[in-house]
Amino acid sequence: xxxxxxxxxxxxxxxxxxxxxxxxxxxxxxxxxxxxxxxxxxxxxxxxxxxxxxxxxxxxxxxxxxxxxx
Numbered sequence: 001x002x003x004x005x006x007x008x009x010x011x012x013x014x015x016x017x018x019x020x021x022x023x024x025x026x027x028x029x030x031x032x033x034x035x036x037x038x039x040x041x042x043x044x045x046x047x048x049x050x051x052x053x054x055x056x057x058x059x060x061x062x063x064x065x066x067x068x069x070x
Contacts, residue, residue, distance in 0.1 A: 001040045005052055007033040012062045015069045023069070033061065 010033060013026035035057070042050040 001038070001043055002036055003039050005033075005035045005037045005054070005057075007031075007035075007054060007058055007061075010058055010061065012065055014065045026066070029065070031061070031065075033057070 010031045012029050012031065014029055015023055015026050016029070017023050017027070037052045039052070042052070
């Protein structure tokens with residue numbers, strides 16, 4: 001079973017921009033994520049450990065974006 005998970009308004013900071021002054025320091029960003037996730041195992045087991053972890057995904061995206069230089 002697949003469903004779409006939404007993480008709306010994830011607040012983070014990243015070094016982005018074209019100009020040197022933009023790339024001088026991290027800038028605030030707000031991201032909306034729409035992810036297709038497979039919920040079959042969690043729906044059968046009814047175990048929280050099998051569910052998709054919003055906090056873990058948000059932390060991974062924040063880490064990835066924070067380490068990147070766009």
